[in-house]
Amino acid sequence: MGHTWGVREESLEAALPVGEDPQRYARLLARVHDAAVAGEALPARPRAVIGASWGRMRSRGIDPERGRAPRQLPADELAERRRQSPLAEVLPLLRSRLGGVAEQTANIMVITDADGHVLWRDGSAAVRRNADSLGFVEGMSWGEDVVGTNAIGTALVTGLPMQVYSAEHYVRTHHAWTCASAPLHDPRTGRLLGAVDLSGPASTVSPTTLALVQTVAQLAEAQLRTSHLTSLEGLRGSAVPLLSRVSGRAVVTDPHGWVAASTGLGPVDHVALPARCDAGRAWLPALGDCAVEPVPGGWLVRLLDDDPGATLTERTRVRLDLRESQPRVEVDAAAGGWSHPLSPRHAELLFLLTAHPAGCTAARLAAEVFGDERRTVTVRAEMSRLRRTLGGLLSRRPYRFSDSVEVEVLRPDDPAALLPHSTAPSVRG
Known part of the structure; x- marks a missing residue:
């Protein structure tokens, strides 16, 4: 798109240059936007990141008047995404650093x-009431492919902090807004987790807002990094006794492959585990042929290269003791x-999984535990907590014991003493 536009005046280098009059600049941006949408010569060249985003919007057929009609997440799916998001851990920090600023400056934090x-x-x-009229509410998507160029969506696409002012937004209904957003990444994996944003009326625009949002995003990532190191230290406490019983070279990692402790190896920080790691034999980059076993909070990885003829004849055995x-x-x-x-509750869930070796959906577990298949959010939350400890012993989609383990249930002699506090219909029978 940028190669076909004619430009009559200057290039625009910032969302709002320092010292620039916001109203004059907004009028210039509006003329640039109108010309870009109409395919006419531009009175000024938009910022490169904005021009590239507008090009994506035109190629995808985004309506510059209304965008695309988004689908709001159902309440249970929104609750599940909140629960699964690592950003829930840094929510108090984000609120403490940006929530007050949002109130004082007539903005919202998103x-x-x-x-x-x-x-x-x-x-x-x-x-928030003004945002409601735009559909800028919890559960709605603010990605570029739905609402066009905006600080959140464009930051998620580019991976860079973004400030978008007035008519830099591709959809006209957003021209009365200014937004500053920064992406947030998982320090363990580098995976994009989401974005934090300050948005408000265009009149609240300030060149310093983006720097503030970016700094708070960096603090949040630092907190996630510290939390990761703390969890590794906790895993190390159980890893050392495990490794003392292992002959040969081995490491204990967290679920993401970060090494808590090792024996017989030089310093190693991370092991590249398979995307869908499971107990058994696996070939791992840099380590070679390995035996992978679940341990509380992670994996024990034993190197088998010293014995090329080694076989894994012993499966992991699980006993669910309910006596x-x-x-x-x-x-x-x-x-x-x-x-x-x-x-x-966890004993109930594991007991029910033993009765369904092929696995259960969250809805089925909800029906069997609560008699109400709609209570999937609670089931998913409890299963997530179980998986943090039992890790590779459990699989999901559907929930079940891993194919690599053998499961035995030890019941009390008196059937009435089986999970005596349980009210689950499938337990009480």
Whole structure:
């Protein structure tokens, strides 16, 4: 698109250059936008990042008057995305650093997931009401392919902090707004998690807003990094005794492959695990042929290259012990065993999974535990907590025990003593 536009005047280098009159600049942007949409010669060249985004919008057929009609996430899906998002951990920090600023400056603070769906929204009540009229509400997508060029969607596409002012927005109904957004990444994997944004009336525009949002995004990523290191340190406490029972070279990693402890190897920080890691034999880059076993909070990886003829004949065995008042899961693997106490709810869920080896959807588990298949959010939350500890012992979609484990249920002699506090229809029968 940029190669076909004629330009009569200067290029525009910032959302709002320092010292520039916002109203005069907004009028210039409006003329540039009108000419771009009409395919006419431009009175000035838009910023490169804006011009590139406008080009994407034109190629995708985005309506510059209304954008595309978005689909609002159902309440249960929104709740699930919030629960699954690592950004929930840094929500208090984002609110403490930007929530007050949003109130004082007649803005709203918005946090989205990597798809651009609004997960949380705080700030000025008056601005929230104005945002409602645009569909700028929790559960709606603010991605470029829905609402055109905007700070959130364009930051998610480019991976760069973005400020978008007035008619830099591709859709005209957003020209009365100014937005500053910064993407947020998972420090463990580099994966894009979403974005944090300050948005408000165009009259509240300030060149310093983007720097503030970017700084707070960096603080949030630093908190996630610290949390990751803390969890690794906790894993290290259980990893060292495990490794003391292993002969040969081995490492214990978290679910993402970050190494908590190792034996027989030089310093190694990270192991590239398969995208869908499971217990058994696997060839791993830099390590070669390995045996992978689940341990509390991660994986034990034993190198087999020293013995090319080695075979894995011993499967991981899981015993669900429901005989005592404190249910437990006990795990026996080639490298040793471990156990973990279970809450009554987690014991219920694991017991039901043993009755359905092929697996259960969240809706089916909800029906069997609560008698109400609509309570999927609660089921997914509990299964997520279980998977943090049991890791590779459990699979999802559908929820089930992994194919690589053998499961045994130890029941009390008296059938009435089986999960005595459970009210689950499938348990009480």
